[in-house]
Amino acid sequence: MKTNYWSVPVTDLNPSLVTIAAWDKHTKATSHERTKRTKISAFGLVIVLAAFLGSCVVTELHAQVIVVPNSLGTNDGNSFNTTPSGPGSVREMQIYDSSQFAALSEPSFLTQFAYRPDKTPGPSGPRAVSLRIFASTSSRAVDAMSPTLANNHGADKTLVYDGKLIWQTANLPGPGNTRQFDVVFPLTTPFLYNRAAGNLLLEIQFTADGSSIRIDTVMGNQTLGELVNVTSNTGATGVSATPKVTQFTFALPPVISIRASQVQVCWNSISNVTYQVQYRSDLTTNIWTSLVDCVRSVGSTSCIVDPVVAGQPQRFYRAVMTNCVPR
Numbered sequence: 001m002k003t004n005y006w007s008v009p010v011t012d013l014n015p016s017l018v019t020i021a022a023w024d025k026h027t028k029a030t031s032h033e034r035t036k037r038t039k040i041s042a043f044g045l046v047i048v049l050a051a052f053l054g055s056c057v058v059t060e061l062h063a064q065v066i067v068v069p070n071s072l073g074t075n076d077g078n079s080f081n082t083t084p085s086g087p088g089s090v091r092e093m094q095i096y097d098s099s100q101f102a103a104l105s106e107p108s109f110l111t112q113f114a115y116r117p118d119k120t121p122g123p124s125g126p127r128a129v130s131l132r133i134f135a136s137t138s139s140r141a142v143d144a145m146s147p148t149l150a151n152n153h154g155a156d157k158t159l160v161y162d163g164k165l166i167w168q169t170a171n172l173p174g175p176g177n178t179r180q181f182d183v184v185f186p187l188t189t190p191f192l193y194n195r196a197a198g199n200l201l202l203e204i205q206f207t208a209d210g211s212s213i214r215i216d217t218v219m220g221n222q223t224l225g226e227l228v229n230v231t232s233n234t235g236a237t238g239v240s241a242t243p244k245v246t247q248f249t250f251a252l253p254p255v256i257s258i259r260a261s262q263v264q265v266c267w268n269s270i271s272n273v274t275y276q277v278q279y280r281s282d283l284t285t286n287i288w289t290s291l292v293d294c295v296r297s298v299g300s301t302s303c304i305v306d307p308v309v310a311g312q313p314q315r316f317y318r319a320v321m322t323n324c325v326p327r
Contacts, residue, residue, distance in 0.1 A: 074176030122214030125168030
């Protein structure tokens with residue numbers, strides 16, 4: 001059986017891609033001896049395709065929980081704050097030093113934050129709150145916040161929550177000598193925080209009514225700071241206050257890999273001429289395996305499909321012109 005081979009060596013293939021290479025009879029990679037032996041046609045177009053198989057489409061989300069200050073994950077803060085009872089209107093702003101988020105190896109989505117009660121039980125709520133929460137990346141240092149609150153935000157200021165919550169605590173034991181973080185602020189719009197770009201800033205504008213609640217705070221810690229306006233939730237300025245120990249929950253960006261379900265091998269063809277598609281998994285040998293027995297072309301382009309099986313080795317393909325008879 002006479003055959004004309006359209007083939008070419010392929011090097012430096014990227015194993016993350018499906019690679020298609022086209023070669024003509026002038027390629028320097030085909031030796032003179034092989035050219036004579038395989039009788040490459042002048043009109044021939046070489047197609048070699050390497051398919052790297054076996055990885056599935058995967059989307060994974062990993063949560064990262066961080067307490068700021070980091071040193072108070074299992075230790076109670078050295079102070080507390082008890083909110084007033086009854087109606088109130090407050091605008092408060094907390095800033096957290098980027099060094100406290102070293103556990104984030106890449107920009108991550110802040111999905112919620114939470115406060116905890118003091119280790120000494122006190123008023124536990126409930127306190128009904130209507131609030132708006134903003135997040136941003138700030139260039140302000142913890143100890144250099146501007147009393148003009150709007151000056152502390154970064155350009156990426158984002159409204160991450162606008163609604164109502166009930167603040168209350170069950171005063172349940174936490175790790176060490178702490179209580180659980182159960183005064184939770186779920187964000188309806190996750191905020192993408194990049195610690196390399198600056199400090200994390202949260203602003204809460206709220207009106208509240210109901211019973212008071214005691215929250216764990218910390219004095220004299222240089223990793224976080226707070227400004228507050230206790231007369232208006234839209235007040236322009238704030239004064240220093242004792243910041244709250246805060247727990248953050250981040251969702252890392254999805255990790256994705258891709259697996260093709262099939263490979264389509266196409267080549268330039270001559271109508272009514274028969275071809276055989278062959279493959280091999282190693283370019284260091286010259287042993288080719290037939291993918292199909294015979295394909296008779298019906299036009300200037302012919303194609304076949306090779307299903308992809310998870311875990312199957314990579315494949316390199318070539319199209320061979322033959323005088324075989326299709327079954």
